[in-house]
Every structure is written in C-alpha cells, then in structure tokens.
Amino acid sequence: MTKQKWVLGNWKMNGRLAANQALLSQLSQIQEHEHVAVGVAVPSVYISSALQAAAPTLVGAEDVSLYANDGAYTGEVSAAMLADVGAQFVLIGHSERRQYFAEDEAVLAQKYANAVAAGVLPVLCVGETLAEREAGQAEAVVAKQLNLLQAATLLKQTVLVAYEPVWAIGTGVVASIEQIAQMHAFIQQHVLSLLNNDASIRLLYGGSVNADNCAAIFAVEHVDGALVGGASLKYDSFAQIITAATDAAN
Numbered sequence: 668m669t670k671q672k673w674v675l676g677n678w679k680m681n682g683r684l685a686a687n688q689a690l691l692s693q694l695s696q697i698q699e700h701e702h703v704a705v706g707v708a709v710p711s712v713y714i715s716s717a718l719q720a721a722a723p724t725l726v727g728a729e730d731v732s733l734y735a736n737d738g739a740y741t742g743e744v745s746a747a748m749l750a751d752v753g754a755q756f757v758l759i760g761h762s763e764r765r766q767y768f769a770e771d772e773a774v775l776a777q778k779y780a781n782a783v784a785a786g787v788l789p790v791l792c793v794g795e796t797l798a799e800r801e802a803g804q805a806e807a808v809v810a811k812q813l814n815l816l817q818a819a820t821l822l823k824q825t826v827l828v829a830y831e832p833v834w835a836i837g838t839g840v841v842a843s844i845e846q847i848a849q850m851h852a853f854i855q856q857h858v859l860s861l862l863n864n865d866a867s868i869r870l871l872y873g874g875s876v877n878a879d880n881c882a883a884i885f886a887v888e889h890v891d892g893a894l895v896g897g898a899s900l901k902y903d904s905f906a907q908i909i910t911a912a913t914d915a916a917n
C-alpha cells in the first residue's frame with residue numbers, strides 16, 4: 668500500500684447506521700486514483716456494515732485492545748477481531764485516547780504490536796499539547812511518542828504516522844505551514860533513524876484540516892496526506908479534501 672497521498676477520516680464517536688451508509692455510498696462513487704488511498708476510521712460497531720458500503724474506501728478502527736488473545740476482557744475488541752471482520756487499518760494513540768483513557772507509551776507499543784501481528788495496518792498518532800509547544804518541547808514530546816516504532820522493525824510495510832498537534836484538533840486552529848513543515852521534516856528524519864533508514868514512511872497531518880486549507884497543507888514537503896476529523900463527517904468537505912489530495916498526487 669505505497670500510495671503517494673492518504674486521506675483518512677476519523678469519525679470519532681459519531682455516526683448512525685443510516686447516515687453512515689449514505690455517506691459511504693457517496694464516497695464509494697468517487698473515482699479511484701492509483702496514487703491516493705482514502706479511508707475512514709469508524710466506531711468498531713460499524714466496521715462490518717461500513718465495509719459493505721465503502722469500497723474502494725478503506726475502513727479502519729479507531730482503537731484496538733491492549734490484550735492480544737481472546738479471554739476475559741469484557742468490552743474489549745482485539746486486533747485479531749478487527750482483522751477477522753476485515754478492518755484494514757487502526758489508529759493507535761490518538762490524542763483523545765492518550766488524554767481520556769490514559770494510554771501511555773507502554774500500552775500503545777503493545778497495541779501497535781498487536782495490530783502488526785494481526786495484519787491490520789497501524790496508524791500511529793503523535794502530537795504535542797499547546798503547553799508543551801510553548802515550553803519548546805514539541806519535538807522532544809513527538810520523538811518520545813515515536814520511539815515505540817523501534818520495536819516495530821518487524822514491519823516490512825508502510826509506516827504511517829499522523830502528526831496531530833493537540834491544540835489544533837477540533838479547534839479550528841490549524842498549525843501554520845511553517846510549523847507543519849518543520850515537524851514533518853523532524854518526524855521523517857527521526858523515524859528513518861529509528862528504523863535504520865529501512866522504511867517507507869507516510870506522514871499525515873491532522874488538526875482542523877478542511878476543504879479550504881488542505882491544498883496548502885498537501886503541498887508541504889513530507890506531508891503525504893491528512894487525518895481528518897470533523898470535515899470527514901460531511902460528504903462535501905471530505906470529497907473536496909480527497910480531490911485536493913488527488914491534485915497533489917498528479
């Protein structure tokens with residue numbers, strides 16, 4: 668899956684069956700582009716139904732259990748189950764998981780490994796808070812969050828990382844082009860050094876991406892796509908972002 672541009676939606680805890688199917692059937696009619704991957708991460712209860720309506724749009728999960736094997740873990744969904752229903756990717760370490768569910772690096776490393784073992788492509792989400800940026804810690808924080816990739820050298824596939832500054836998520840405050848360019852260059856270099864230059868890396872930007880700002884973001888070096896929250900919930904805005912990615916890939 669070495670596409671040049673990736674546009675992934677993250678529905679978060681949104682959606683209902685009928686509305687999902689309507690949105691996905693519109694998305695499924697967008698002309699497929701050989702260099703653009705389009706996908707949506709959806710609540711796990713909707714993965715199966717989404718898969719029936721979405722192709723060629725990829726369908727992924729928003730989270731996966733820390734526990735790898737079947738067992739007495741009430742409420743959990745394992746990576747093997749995601750693979751079983753056909754989920755093609757899974758978000759790991761979204762800032763909302765880190766913030767509301769106290770997921771730390773050890774937990775996320777295990778989740779990442781579980782996804783890899785089950786054959787579900789992990790998308791590692793990283794990003795600093797505003798306080799961390801203001802303290803000059805942005806790169807150090809992101810570097811620490813990337814370190815779990817070291818244990819993922821078993822990967823011989825595309826490494827997908829989404830840089831989502833926490834202060835840009837759902838706020839309408841998009842990072843500046845300079846901030847995105849600087850952090851993406853840093854992430855590219857850091858991941859290559861972690862993986863001994865042996866990886867195909869795709870870096871997505873996330874945080875208040877919309878139809879108006881996406882083209883400028885896609886033009887930044889080392890930006891290989893976007894992870895889109897709010898604007899992925901409406902066909903028009905998501906379709907415009909896909910069009911901009913397609914233009915950028917041409």
Ligand SMILES: O=C(CO)COP(=O)(O)O
Nearest residue numbers: 677836837874875896897
């Ligand atoms: O968290 C995000 C995607 O994972 C970004 O959300 P928004 O696009 O709504 O800012």
